[in-house]
Amino acid sequence: MPPHDRTRRHWPVARVGEVAPGQRKLVEVDGRSIGLFNVKGKLIAVLNVCPHELAPVCLGRVGGTTLPSPPGEFRWGRDGEILACPWHGWEFDLLTGEALADRRHLRLYDVTVDGDTVYVTV
Ligand code: FES
Numbered sequence: 435m436p437p438h439d440r441t442r443r444h445w446p447v448a449r450v451g452e453v454a455p456g457q458r459k460l461v462e463v464d465g466r467s468i469g470l471f472n473v474k475g476k477l478i479a480v481l482n483v484c485p486h487e488l489a490p491v492c493l494g495r496v497g498g499t500t501l502p503s504p505p506g507e508f509r510w511g512r513d514g515e516i517l518a519c520p521w522h523g524w525e526f527d528l529l530t531g532e533a534l535a536d537r538r539h540l541r542l543y544d545v546t547v548d549g550d551t552v553y554v555t556v
Pocket residue numbers: 484485486487488489491519520521522523524
């Protein structure tokens with residue numbers, strides 16, 4: 435582990451299979467509120483703080499978003515991959531943490547599985 439990682443620890447947060455695809459679990463890790471999301475089988479850990487005005491973003495709706503399309507057409511996609519903040523509706527890509535319409539992004543944490551336990555690295 436690199437020197438700057440010496441203080442990082444793996445925290446058990448869930449059992450494998452506990453968070454089904456499309457579901458989430460809020461956990462407390464080392465004083466932080468973190469949302470553990472299952473996005474189509476991939477587990478994503480997100481700090482429960484919106485980079486806009488610090489709302490509990492992990493309580494927001496998970497859905498899709500409009501996709502680029504020609505004028506006059508409306509295309510919807512990425513269902514289950516987009517988290518909308520409950521306060522002002524900013525949308526974030528759960529897979530990358532990036533806001534869809536701004537340069538700010540969610541704070542993501544590494545997720546690992548060992549045996550039947552899911553860990554978040556903080
Ligand atoms: S606090 Fe999240 S969009 Fe404003």
